[in-house]
Structures are given as C-alpha cells and as structure tokens.
Amino acid sequence: xxxxxxxAIYDLLAVRGVSRRDFLKYCSYVAAMLGLSExxxxxxxAAVEKGAKLKPALWINGGSCTGCTESMAQVDSPDVATxxxxxxxxxxxxxxxxxxxHDAEKNIADTVAAGGYLLIYEGSVMTGEDGNxxxxxxxxxxxxxxxxxxxxxxxxxVGACAVDGGWVYAHPNPAKAIGVQSFLDTVNIKTPVxxxxxxxxxxxWIVAMVVQWLLVAEDDPATFLAKTKLRTRTYRxxxxxxxxxxxxxxxVIGSTIHDNCPRRGHFENxxxxxxxxxxxxxxxxxxxxxxxxxxxxxTQCPITRWNRSVSWxxxxxxxxxxxxxxxxxxxxxxxxxxxxxxxMGDTLGNVQPGSVAAVVGGVAAAALVAHGxxxxxxxxxxxxxxxxxxxxxxxxxxxxxxxxxx
Amino acid sequence: xxxxxxxxxxxxxxxxxxHWINLICMIMLAFSGFYIHYPFFDGFMGVARGxxxxxxxxxLINLTFxxxxxxxxxxxxxxxxxxxxxxxxxxxxxEKNRHQFFETVKYYLFLRKEAVISAKYGSLQKxxxxxxxxxxxxxxxxxxxxxxPTMNWGFFAGGxxxxxxxxxxxxxxxxxxxxxxxxTMIHAYLANVYNFSPSKIIFAWKETEH
Numbered sequence: 040x041x042x043x044x045x046x047a048i049y050d051l052l053a054v055r056g057v058s059r060r061d062f063l064k065y066c067s068y069v070a071a072m073l074g075l076s077e078x079x080x081x082x083x084x085a086a087v088e089k090g091a092k093l094k095p096a097l098w099i100n101g102g103s104c105t106g107c108t109e110s111m112a113q114v115d116s117p118d119v120a121t122x123x124x125x126x127x128x129x130x131x132x133x134x135x136x137x138x139x140x141h142d143a144e145k146n147i148a149d150t151v152a153a154g155g156y157l158l159i160y161e162g163s164v165m166t167g168e169d170g171n172x173x174x175x176x177x178x179x180x181x182x183x184x185x186x187x188x189x190x191x192x193x194x195x196x197v198g199a200c201a202v203d204g205g206w207v208y209a210h211p212n213p214a215k216a217i218g219v220q221s222f223l224d225t226v227n228i229k230t231p232v233x234x235x236x237x238x239x240x241x242x243x244w245i246v247a248m249v250v251q252w253l254l255v256a257e258d259d260p261a262t263f264l265a266k267t268k269l270r271t272r273t274y275r276x277x278x279x280x281x282x283x284x285x286x287x288x289x290x291v292i293g294s295t296i297h298d299n300c301p302r303r304g305h306f307e308n309x310x311x312x313x314x315x316x317x318x319x320x321x322x323x324x325x326x327x328x329x330x331x332x333x334x335x336x337x338t339q340c341p342i343t344r345w346n347r348s349v350s351w352x353x354x355x356x357x358x359x360x361x362x363x364x365x366x367x368x369x370x371x372x373x374x375x376x377x378x379x380x381x382x383m384g385d386t387l388g389n390v391q392p393g394s395v396a397a398v399v400g401g402v403a404a405a406a407l408v409a410h411g412x413x414x415x416x417x418x419x420x421x422x423x424x425x426x427x428x429x430x431x432x433x434x435x436x437x438x439x440x441x442x443x444x445x
Numbered sequence: 446x447x448x449x450x451x452x453x454x455x456x457x458x459x460x461x462x463x464h465w466i467n468l469i470c471m472i473m474l475a476f477s478g479f480y481i482h483y484p485f486f487d488g489f490m491g492v493a494r495g496x497x498x499x500x501x502x503x504x505l506i507n508l509t510f511x512x513x514x515x516x517x518x519x520x521x522x523x524x525x526x527x528x529x530x531x532x533x534x535x536x537x538x539x540e541k542n543r544h545q546f547f548e549t550v551k552y553y554l555f556l557r558k559e560a561v562i563s564a565k566y567g568s569l570q571k572x573x574x575x576x577x578x579x580x581x582x583x584x585x586x587x588x589x590x591x592x593x594p595t596m597n598w599g600f601f602a603g604g605x606x607x608x609x610x611x612x613x614x615x616x617x618x619x620x621x622x623x624x625x626x627x628x629t630m631i632h633a634y635l636a637n638v639y640n641f642s643p644s645k646i647i648f649a650w651k652e653t654e655h
Contacts, residue, residue, distance in 0.1 A: 306490055407631065428559040433548075
C-alpha cells in the first residue's frame with residue numbers, strides 16, 4: 040500500500056533532496072526498530088504523512104549541553120529524520136529556531152494554550168537554590184517545565200540528563216539536578232513520560248517514538264501507553280529522596296550492549312586490548328580490560344548505532360562508558376577501569392573495590408598468622424590441646440549466686 | 446579439636462563427598478570469577494564463563510542436597526563420640542552451646558585460659574556454618590542478577606534497581622566472593638589449628654584418636 044503515502048510530503052522531501060525511495064527505506068528502518076515487519080513501512084509513511092501539520096510539538100531545553108540537539112542535528116544535509124521532525128511541526132526549538140525573544144516565548148505560550156502537543160525535553164531539571172540555578176529570560180526552568188508538561192499529551196525525556204539528571208546529577212550535584220519524571224512526581228503532574236537514555240540520545244530513538252505516537256496513539260496518551268511496549272526501571276533519587284519509576288521503550292533497553300557487541304567474539308575467545316595504541320587494539324580486540332561498561336549497560340546502541348548508523352562508540356574503538364545507565368557518571372567512573380570506584384568521602388577519596396578487597400584479605404591473613412602465633416605462645420597447641428572447662432562459666436556464676444558451691 | 450578422637454560418625458561419607466564438591470566448586474568459582482573480573486591472561490574467557498556457570502549450578506544443587514540430607518543422615522552428637530543423631534540437630538545450636546557465645550569469643554581473644562565446653566561444633570562455628578547457607582543463596586542471587594539469561598527477570602531486575610544498577614550489583618557480587626575467601630581462610634585455620642585430624646577425617650575419611 041505504498042501508494043497510500045503520497046501528497047504534499049513528497050514535495051517537501053523532494054525540495055530537501057530526499058527521494059520517495061529514500062523515505063520509504065527510512066520508514067522500513069523505523070519499522071524494524073519498533074519491532075514491526077518491513078511491510079509496515081507504508082503504514083509508517085502514511086502515519087508520518089498524516090502527522091504533517093497535525094501534531095504540534097515543543098522541544099524544551101533544561102540544564103543541558105545541547106548535546107542531544109547536536110545529536111539530532113548532526114547530519115550534514117537535511118536528513119529524513121529532520122524532515123520527519125519538521126512535519127511534526129515543532130513550534131519551539133531554542134537552539135535551531137529562527138524566532139527569538141518575545142516571538143519564541145509566544146510560540147510556546149500559544150502551543151500550550153492550544154494543547155494536544157508532544158513535549159520533547161532535553162537536559163536535567165535544575166531544582167537547586169529554589170529553581171534559580173536555571174533561569175531563562177527571568178523564568179525558572181522548573182516553572183517552564185511545569186507549565187509545558189501539564190498540558191502535553193506525552194513527554195519524551197531525551198538524553199541521560201532528562202532521564203535522571205545525567206552527568207549534572209553526578210556527585211556533588213550543587214545544582215540539585217534531577218530527571219523529568221522525578222520532577223513531575225514532586226509537583227504531581229501525571230503526564231506520561233517516555234525516557235530515551237544515553238549521552239547524547241540517539242535521534243533514531245526519538246523518531247521511532249514519534250512515529251509510534253502517530254501510528255498507535257490516536258491522540259490519546261492512555262492508548263499510546265497501552266500499545267507501546269515499555270519497560271520500567273526504578274531508582275532512588277538522592278535529591279528528592281523518592282523512588283522514581285521510569286518508562287523506557289522496550290526496544291531501547293531490552294538487552295545489554297555486551298550481548299549485541301560486534302567485538303563479543305573476541306571477548307569469548309579471550310582476546311583483549313590491554314592498552315590503547317597497541318597491536319591488539321589495531322586488531323579490533325575486545326575493550327573489556329580497558330574499562331568497557333557494555334556488560335552493565337542496557338541499550339541497543341550496537342544495533343541502531345550513530346551518525347546514520349555509520350558507527351558507534353565501541354565500533355570506533357572506545358570502550359562503552361555506560362551512559363545509558365542510571366546515575367551513570369558516579370556508577371561508571373573511572374571510565375577506563377573495570378569496576379567503578381567507591382566514593383569514600385573527602386579524606387579517603389575514591390577507592391577501587393579491588394584495593395579494598397585486597398586490604399581486607401591481607402588483614403584477615405595477617406590476623407590469622409598472629410593468632411596462630413598467639414595460640415602457640417599460650418601453650419594451647421600440644422598433643423592434648425588446651426585445658427577444657429569442667430562447667431560453663433554461666434552455670435558456675437548461677438550456682439555461685441544461688442549460694443551453691445562453685 | 447585436640448584431645449578428641451575424630452571418627453567417621455562425625456562426617457559420614459556422603460558429607461565428605463559434599464564437602465569435596467563444595468571445595469572444588471569454590472576454587473573453580475573464585476578462580477573463574479577473578480578471571481572474569483579481570484582477564485589476567487588471554488584466551489580463557491569462554492572457558493572461564495562456562496566453568497563459572499557449571500560450578501555455580503553444581504554448588505547450588507549440592508547445597509540444597511546437603512540441607513535436605515541433614516534431615517535424614519545421622520551424624521555424631523559430640524566431639525569424639527560415636528553416638529549419632531539426625532544431622533540437623535547437631536548442625537543447629539545444641540544444649541551445650543547455650544550461653545557459650547561470649548565465652549568462645551573470649552577464649553579466642555585470649556581473655557580466658559580454658560577452652561569452652563562446646564557441642565559437636567562451637568557457638569562461633571555453628572553461626573559461621575549456618576550463615577554460609579543464606580550467604581551462598583544470596584551470592585547466587587547477586588550472580589543471577591548480572592547473568593545474561595536471567596538479568597531481565599523481574600525478581601532479579603528489581604534487586605538490581607534496589608542496589609542502584611548492575612555495576613553496584615557486580616561490586617556486591619565481587620565483595621561477597623571475598624566474604625567466602627575470608628571464611629575459607631578462617632575455617633581452614635581454626636579447623637586445623639591444633640592438629641590435622643579434622644582434615645584427615647573430612648578429606649580422606651581417616652579416623653584418628655586425638
């Protein structure tokens with residue numbers, strides 16, 4: 040039913056140098072990510088076409104480095120992903136929109152007033168100093184998020200920062216940065232949030248979720264949630280002190296990087312890179328020993344990859360630093376060590392678990408040797424062993440108390 | 446303990462075998478675990494992982510069998526005795542262990558001269574032997590929580606969330622191995638501090654009179 044996809048969108052695409060063939064190819068790619076067969080590509084194309092000018096969206100930046108925007112805009116020429124997102128009718132996108140100042144604010148206010156929009160939120164929610172750690176034109180970032188989140192149909196929290204605060208959340212977190220879901224929990228806003236992890240997030244995951252909305256939601260958040268395969272993870276937010284439950288798309292966090300890694304064969308064979316710049320590295324051996332966190336990181340990076348699926352971190356020779364996890368900086372530093380360091384406060388600094396274990400084992404061994412020498416010195420070790428008491432100390436005391444004989 | 450005889454009734458053949466299985470599995474698990482933690486030579490990862498998983502299943506089955514057998518097999522009721530009773534009764538605290546915990550601690554800290562009256566095992570010993578059961582199962586839990594085929598099961602994924610992610614779970618699994626290593630060190634030391642008769646009976650099933 041490829042014929043269903045036609046009309047104005049193809050003119051739009053043609054202007055941007057994207058052929059109809061390219062577009063359908065992309066749609067089948069998105070279909071694969073959503074777990075659909077390639078036959079769903081025409082429906083996706085149709086949904087995208089129908090979505091044109093229908094679904095308003097806001098892209099709001101919180102405490103972010105705009106890295107996710109950069110990830111989204113990484114392409115050197117207008118890309119199908121860009122077009123798909125443009126037909127989403129994004130009414131505000133601070134980093135790339137032409138409007139500025141009053142016009143930009145009006146765009147946001149108008150969209151919120153009209154309602155029925157998707158919110159894409161990038162960056163952490165900075166709650167420190169009563170929200171004054173992030174001010175946009177005199178408005179607190181937290182107030183802006185509250186305003187745009189309450190009226191949204193659904194929220195895509197894009198990037199590790201929007202998920203749980205990301206690296207901004209890492210110790211000592213003076214800005215008291217938290218994730219979108221955590222913040223909405225504290226202000227009691229029930230708008231559904233779908234989290235897309237990683238630093239930055241993958242543009243393809245955003246596109247896949249937007250297409251998912253256009254395909255199944257029928258403009259109803261409840262339907263969207265019911266028909267989208269989600270997986271939840273729970274964590275304790277140390278800033279708010281609450282347990283936060285996050286929704287992720289199943290296709291993003293369903294398996295570990297390790298399980299889909301192109302270097303997995305070298306791992307099983309026991310071929311490892313021990314230092315960078317070595318012969319082993321040139322051979323493309325496994326990066327486990329130089330600190331790869333792939334076995335502990337649940338994302339499908341090896342499948343979608345980055346930069347139009349050209350490559351991704353591990354393929355390009357860098358160990359995974361685990362940016363798809365929760366509290367990922369504290370949990371995964373040092374990046375080039377197998378285990379993360381334990382944070383032991385200001386005096387002891389950060390300590391590797393292996394060092395702690397070696398000290399414990401060493402102390403135990405030394406204590407046993409010392410004890411053995413003590414046993415010898417006390418004369419307890421001999422053919423007959425030490426003298427054994429004839430009655431328990433407890434019984435002797437009790438008897439004495441009762442006035443009986445010892 | 447020195448002075449007591451070590452008879453086969455203390456450790457019937459079936460428990461000599463389970464003890465051997467435990468020892469071999471523990472060595473395999475610790476060695477392959479260290480290797481998986483940091484591969485200190487090349488070409489062994491697949492084997493190390495296979496070894497780790499096989500030994501893990503064997504030790505769990507062995508432990509479960511050992512617990513069930515404790516309710517059916519009879520063992521000596523006291524040190525140097527041929528009188529037997531159901532093993533679980535001698536494994537759990539006995540009448541002779543009452544009020545002896547602090548006295549035992551004092552004895553080992555050289556705060557008292559005479560050794561304490563104890564049952565088949567002393568108070569500290571029984572606590573240690575009983576603790577290995579939940580510890581082994583807990584160790585298995587932390588292992589399954591970072592084991593590909595089971596890590597996504599809700600029972601394990603919930604635990605991973607609780608401790609703050611799979612990296613923390615790994616570190617707990619790693620430290621727990623050290624708990625077992627330190628246990629084994631203390632266990633081997635205290636068992637053989639007076640003489641090697643305990644080792645002779647548990648490994649070679651060879652009786653001694655002192």
